[in-house]
Amino acid sequence: MPLPAPGPMSLVPFVSVEAMMKIVLEQGIERMLIDLARYIEDDFRRWEQFDKTPRIAAHSSEGVIELMPTSDGRSYGFKYVNGHPRNFQTGRQTVTAFGVLSDVETGYPVLLTEMTILTALRTAATSALAAKHLAPKGAKVMAMIGNGAQSEFQCLAFKAICGIDTVRLYDIDPKATGKAARNLAGKGLAVVPCTSAEQAIEGAQIITTCTADKQYATILTDNMVGSGVHINAIGGDCPGKTELHRDILTRSDIFVEYSAQTRIEGEIQQLDADHPVTEIWQVLAGKNPGRRDDKQITLFDSVGFATEDFSALRYLKDLLGSGAGHQMLDLLADPDDPRDLFGMIERYGKAVAAA
C-alpha cells in the first residue's frame, strides 16, 4: 500500500537559488531588470492601494533581521532579509533573503522563493527606475562606489534602463573592484577601475553609493558633489548607518521610497524629522516632476521598501505561470476533511504501518 501523497492544497511552488539562477540565465539579466522595473513602476503608480508599514526590524550588535510585509488587498507578500556587514568574513552573504506571496482571500501562500538574487535584481531595477526620472538628461557615466555583491547588478540596470555606457568603480578593497571589473567585462559597458572615490566621480553624472558598514560613514563629502549630479544612495539602510555627509543632503532635493521608513533608516536620519522629501511614487505617478533643471542635485535615498519585493514576487509568480522552473513544496497541511488535522496524522501512521 503506497503512502498517501501530499494533498494538492499542501503544495506551494518553491524557487531555489539554483532555479533562480536558471531563470536569470534564461531570461537574460538585462531583460529581467527591465521587466522587473516595469512591475515595480506599476506598483508604485498604485501606491495608495497598498497597506504600508515600516519594516519590522530585530537589531543586534552584529546586524539586523527584518520582515517586510505589504498587501494590495488581493495579494500579500513579505520578505525575510538580514543585513550583517561582517558576514563576508565567514564566507556568508551580507544580505540574504527569501520571500512569500500569498492569496489574501484564503491566506494560503502561492509562492516561496529565494530572494538573495531577486533582491539584488529588484534593488538595481528600483535604482535605475528612479534615476530615469531624476538623473540629468543624457547621463552616460556612473560612479559605482562600493563594489560588493550588489554592484554589478546596479551597473547593468543603469545600462539597460538609463542608457549608461561607462561605469567608474571604486571600493576600499581593490580586490572587490577587480572582481566587479572582471564580471562586467564584455557586457557592453566601458569599465574604469579607480583607486579613490574622488577619481571615481570624475565626469560622472550619476553616483551610486553601496557600502555595507553598519555605522555612520562618509563615503561622499560635500566638496565631492558638483551641481547637476544624481546620487543614488543605497548602502545606508538601517538606524545608525549612513553614507553621505549631512551637507550634501541639505544641498539636494531628496527622493525616498516610504518616508516613514526612510526617516528611521535612510540618509535623512541625519536631518530634522520634518525636512521636506518627495516619495518616488509621486514622480512615477506624474504628481511630481522629478528633476526640474540641470543644476539641481537629486538624491534617491533608497533603503528598499516592501512594495518592491511585492513587485518582484508578483513578477516571479507570472514567470512561473509561463513555465519557469520550480519545485513543489509540501508546506501546508491538507487533510481530506479540513477540520480533521488530527485524523490526517493518524491515517498517515496507519498507511506507513501497512506499507
Add this chain to the structure above:
Amino acid sequence: MPLPAPGPMSLVPFVSVEAMMKIVLEQGIERMLIDLARYIEDDFRRWEQFDKTPRIAAHSSEGVIELMPTSDGRSYGFKYVNGHPRNFQTGRQTVTAFGVLSDVETGYPVLLTEMTILTALRTAATSALAAKHLAPKGAKVMAMIGNGAQSEFQCLAFKAICGIDTVRLYDIDPKATGKAARNLAGKGLAVVPCTSAEQAIEGAQIITTCTADKQYATILTDNMVGSGVHINAIGGDCPGKTELHRDILTRSDIFVEYSAQTRIEGEIQQLDADHPVTEIWQVLAGKNPGRRDDKQITLFDSVGFATEDFSALRYLKDLLGSGAGHQMLDLLADPDDPRDLFGMIERYGKAVAAA
C-alpha cells in the same frame, strides 16, 4: 562536467508536513505535547530576555495574515499564520502556518518548517501548561466546545499534562463532534459527545472554547459558568472576534500571554484598557500564585504569542539534531566569494553550457 552543487551555506533544514507527521508518530503525540510544554515553560520563565511585539496583522474581510517574530538575542524566530474562518468551505485549513528559526549572529535561517501541525501542538501544550497552574486541584473533566482541527490536540494535552480523564464535546456541527469523538476513541479518555454547550459543561472543572467565527460570538453566557471553574478561551484571537459574554470576564481572574497583544485580540478587548490582567509568565516564574482558592473563576484568555512558536521551533531544531527526518533546501545563495553573487550566476551558466 557536473553542475556545481549548492554550497553548504545555501542549505537550510526543512520539515515538510509529511516529515512533521512522521515526527509526531515517532515521538508519540502525548510525549511531544509534554516536551513542547517544557520548552514553552522554559521560555516563559525567561520572558524578560525576549524582544516582544504584538504580531503584525494584515486584515481583510475574509480573514487575517499575521507575522509573529521574536528573539532572545541568540536565536530569532517568526511564524507566518493565517486565520480564515470560511476556508473549510473550500477544503482549506482555517489556520495554516510555517515558521523559521534563525541565528542572530549571522542572520541566516537554520530551520524552515511547516507549522500547521506544530501550531496545533504548541497551542494545546500552552493551554494545558497554563491550566496546570490555574485549574482547580484534581480537575478530571473538561468541556471542549468547538470540535474543529484544534480540539483533539487540546483534549490530549489536558490528559497528558493536567491529568484530565473525561472530555465532554460540543460543536454547533454534530459532524465535527462525531469526528473528534472517533479520533479520541481508544486514547485513554472517556469521551462524551454532547448536543448543547450547556450539556457539555455539566460537571466540568475546565471549559475550553475553541470556535472559529470571525465575529463577536457568545459561546458561553454568564449563567453557564459556576464558581471554581477554569476557562481556557482560545478561539477569540483577532480584533472583533470573541467567544465569552462580557459578564463572565468581570467575574474572572484573567490571565493572558502578552497583554499588549491580548488587549487588541483577546476576550479582554470587551473590557476597559486598564482592566487588571496577569501575564502567565509571572505565574510560571513564581511571581504570581495563579489560582488562589476553590471558588475563584480563572480565565486564560489565550490568543497565541510569538514566544510559544519560538519554543516550538527551538524544540524542533533540537529534535533534528537528534536525527529527526528533514530535507535540505537550497534557500540561500552561497557564492565561492561572498561578494561575488553576480559571478556565481555566470559560473553556473558556464557549467550548464559545458554539461
